[in-house]
Amino acid sequence: MANVYIIREDGGTEPMTRVHCKDEDRELQSILERNPDLLPGDQIDPEDPRRWLLVKREMPVPDPNTGSDRWSIDFFFVDQDAIPTFVECKRFADTRSRREVVGQMLEYAANGPYYWTKETIRNFAEEAGKGKGLTLEEALRSLQPTDDASADAFFERVQQNLREGQLRIVFFLEESPMELRSVVDFLNKQMERSEVLLVEARQYLLGGTRIVVPTLFGYTEEARKVKRSVTVTTAASRRKWDKDSFFADVRAKLTDAEVQALETLYGQTLSLGYQITWGTGTTGGSFNVKEPSMCPRSLLTVLSNGNLSLNFAWLNGSEQAERGRERLKELIAQHAGLKIPDDYSRKWPGYAIADWGNKVGVILEVLKQLSTEFRREMPNIPLQTDR
Structure with missing residues (x-):
């Protein structure tokens, strides 16, 4: 990828220093937890940009055989249409981003819905809101201030979407290998109800300021047509006013x-x-x-x-x-x-x-x-x- 330059007032240029993550927790997960908009909702849906509500960081995923918590998803978000969004963060140097991470996330998506009830999801979301000094109702208003549906109705829709496989999988990486981009592009074209996306979050330093540039991969026009062909049940009760x-x-x-x-x-x-x-x-x-x-x-x-x-x-x-x-x-x-x-x-x-x-x-x-x-x-x- 080409360098990024600053244009000074005198017209000269100055290259920005590229930063490679050494600590996945501090430099990827913590940054995303504090700034969910690094998942570029306007790139995912330009007509109705996605907004995010954190349900839980390190969401436990039970083993289908034992029922005990065996895995965890880095982040579980929901958007304003109550669509569950699973996010896995990886450094470029972590070779699992090239191999295991795709199968791992598909396994999470397949197993999690059988164990997460709407009450479980709601309780986690309420705890996450308290951590930011918000009630659950206030947190939901950050998604859709004009939606008059109750919290119970919202999380009922979340549970329904999980059961129907209407969800979103996002790989959040500092840099993405071409092989992973190809897999994501292929899966997103084949899966009608689910979205599989990749967000590349390259980081730069300017003085003492860290700059993050999120770029979406996987949502081609062909993939959008596939999604449009499926009736979205979550939005059925929502009405566009004029x-x-x-x-x-x-x-x-x-x-x-x-x-x-x-x-x-x-x-x-x-x-x-x-x-x-x-x-x-x-x-x-x-x-x-x-x-x-x-x-x-x-x-x-x-x-x-x-x-x-x-x-x-x-x-x-x-x-x-x-x-x-x-x-x-x-x-x-x-x-x-x-x-x-x-x-x-x-x-x-x-x-x-x-x-x-x-x-x-x-x-x-x-x-x-x-x-x-x-x-x-x-x-x-x-x-x-x-x-």
Whole structure:
């Protein structure tokens, strides 16, 4: 692979120093545990980027003969569609990445579902959330703030997917041998319900900063066609909302004054140039408000029952996004008077329409101020509208 260069202000170049992992636990597993987005969800599904909830690191896999824990998977994640995702990390120098790891992961996928109940998976996910200071409900909101399904329903879908073999296997390596890429590509084309993917996470040093560049292998267009030919049962209960269906649901649930508040917020947000995307709740609609110059994820979500969510925990991953999070908190607290939790950077605080409906004008002023500040810094970001 070609070198990676830094372009200095004077136009000269400086090569970045390639780093090879010596400690799999510290340099691969621990990094991935703290930064699940190193599994590039936007490369796996560009139309609906995958988001990750950690169920457990070192997930025990029982022996089918004895029932006792014999193996473990490095990571067990689930995405927003309740699709189980098994991740195995390997250094390039570990020759097992060339031989044993494929058969090992297929064995995990075959045996694990017979022993993991939805209660077991839920308990592990709850423990993982506590380690980050989150309740299970808050952790699930990080996957899909607009999904109104209960935790029980979500983990029922996880269990159903395991039983049906609708899952994802990911090999997470610092560098991948061509033989493994070929095997992954072959398996992904043949397996209709399961995905077999490889993420190559090359690492570099720039001063004292370690830079990780995740690249996805295994998802060709041919493989995507194979997956599309199979009916995905997990998403069957989820619905893609739009403006008409959303406001029809709003009018069925709220008073005229409350409907007017939502219509004003929606219309004026579009006028300010914010991007609007629609949610996929099972029994209620939602729209998400995004400012691309700040962060690719939404800064607030409005539900058809009138609730408004400030998505502080989604505003991360870059200095720009984190600055936007702090500015949003500052402006909302100062002008709208909404109560902000102390650990807001890890939360999605929600407010009933009774709390914010009479403050629509103030909230719009906050959004106007944010867009002015951040678009000034990134003037080439195109304004996007309803989609």
